[in-house]
Amino acid sequence: MTDFSTRAIHSGQAFDPNTGSVIPPIYQTSTFVQKRIGELRGGYEYARSANPTRDSLQQLVADLEGAKHGFSFSSGLAAEDTLLRSILVPGDHVIMGNDVYGGTHRLVNRVFVPWGIELDTVEMTDLDAVRASIRPNTRVLWVETPSNPLMKISDITALVEIGHAAGVIVVVDNTFASPYLQNPLAFGADVVTHSTTKYLGGHSDVLGGAVVLNNDELAEKLGFLQFAIGPVSGPMDAWLTVRGIKTLAVRMDRHTANAQAIADALVGHPAIERVYYPGLAGHPGHDLAARQMRGFGGMLSVALAGGPTVARAFAESTELFQLAESLGGVESLIGYPSEMTHASVRGTALAVPENLVRLSVGIEGVDDLVADVLAGLDRATA
Numbered sequence: 001m002t003d004f005s006t007r008a009i010h011s012g013q014a015f016d017p018n019t020g021s022v023i024p025p026i027y028q029t030s031t032f033v034q035k036r037i038g039e040l041r042g043g044y045e046y047a048r049s050a051n052p053t054r055d056s057l058q059q060l061v062a063d064l065e066g067a068k069h070g071f072s073f074s075s076g077l078a079a080e081d082t083l084l085r086s087i088l089v090p091g092d093h094v095i096m097g098n099d100v101y102g103g104t105h106r107l108v109n110r111v112f113v114p115w116g117i118e119l120d121t122v123e124m125t126d127l128d129a130v131r132a133s134i135r136p137n138t139r140v141l142w143v144e145t146p147s148n149p150l151m152k153i154s155d156i157t158a159l160v161e162i163g164h165a166a167g168v169i170v171v172v173d174n175t176f177a178s179p180y181l182q183n184p185l186a187f188g189a190d191v192v193t194h195s196t197t198k199y200l201g202g203h204s205d206v207l208g209g210a211v212v213l214n215n216d217e218l219a220e221k222l223g224f225l226q227f228a229i230g231p232v233s234g235p236m237d238a239w240l241t242v243r244g245i246k247t248l249a250v251r252m253d254r255h256t257a258n259a260q261a262i263a264d265a266l267v268g269h270p271a272i273e274r275v276y277y278p279g280l281a282g283h284p285g286h287d288l289a290a291r292q293m294r295g296f297g298g299m300l301s302v303a304l305a306g307g308p309t310v311a312r313a314f315a316e317s318t319e320l321f322q323l324a325e326s327l328g329g330v331e332s333l334i335g336y337p338s339e340m341t342h343a344s345v346r347g348t349a350l351a352v353p354e355n356l357v358r359l360s361v362g363i364e365g366v367d368d369l370v371a372d373v374l375a376g377l378d379r380a381t382a
């Protein structure tokens with residue numbers, strides 16, 4: 001199985017040998033009957049340590065990212081938290097991009113920093129700045145590309161070179177691209193994280209997170225913490241995520257085509273100051289994205305010429321694009337990052353522009369979506 005779409009449908013998804021069921025069952029169980037004390041029947045003991053449905057998701061995500069090990073969690077942040085615990089000890093230093101998802105920044109800044117971790121944020125597209133921010137105690141370089149919500153593109157290969165020269169673990173949050181469009185491990189990254197809540201699940205009906213990696217030693221620590229802390233994905237959530245992943249390739253193609261059409265329609269629109277979409281030739285990361293990704297994805301942001309008031313009005317004026325947190329589902333969503341996804345960094349140096357609106361472009365008919373966005377702009381500026 002070499003083709004991505006084939007692997008997305010079959011990897012870790014063998015039919016059930018007992019019944020012939022094409023779809024592996026949802027093992028909705030917390031525990032497993034033993035033959036004798038310590039003698040297991042199918043290798044499973046208790047669902048916090050392992051459950052066949054979670055295993056099938058973990059195997060699938062690892063395969064799609066080209067990784068040896070995969071772990072799934074109850075949310076993207078649970079995945080990030082467990083990963084960071086497996087790497088960091090008090091006194092260690094973490095560097096992250098200055099426009100990472102607000103919740104990722106909050107996790108490190110409000111949970112890890114009080115426990116003795118040091119945090120610096122840096123402009124990840126400025127390689128000199130990244131180099132200059134590395135200290136002797138730096139352990140993690142946290143990269144999000146494309147970034148949320150400014151759609152900046154960071155050069156994974158160059159960052160890996162900088163990080164590895166200093167013995168730093170390079171983590172890439174691949175949520176926005178999904179494994180269909182980008183595989184950071186292939187560029188030398190050590191670890192990839194996902195909020196599977198987004199494109200992998202794909203239907204806005206399940207929370208989840210994943211971590212994939214090749215390093216055996218780190219994988220062992222992570223597996224231990226997953227078991228010892230217990231932030232695992234439940235069987236139903238794991239199954240829903242697997243179900244979503246089967247159509248990832250076709251969804252991502254459609255998300256990308258629709259986002260490109262909307263970006264093209266908005267460039268030069270009098271109500272729009274700037275469109276942030278890597279598929280536009282004028283985007284500063286366009287050439288890098290074309291090399292590093294297999295498509296430009298379904299996310300874009302726009303800065304409104306009329307400022308924050310018009311931006312807020314626009315976010316409340318569309319009809320098909322529903323006002324909601326999150327992204328990556330088949331249905332289009334619109335958000336006002338400074339008071340929604342990035343509210344936790346409002347008023348800080350990491351605050352996102354207040355005239356910014358983010359669009360998660362769904363897979364509805366493209367003409368309907370373009371018309372909805374244009375009508376929303378008309379209403380917001382009337």
Ligand SMILES: Cc1ncc(COP(=O)(O)O)c(C=O)c1O
Binds near residue numbers: 104144194197207209
């Ligand atoms: C890029 C990115 N990473 C991580 C997360 C956190 O994932 P979750 O909401 O599943 O905990 C999000 C959530 O919006 C995200 O957008």
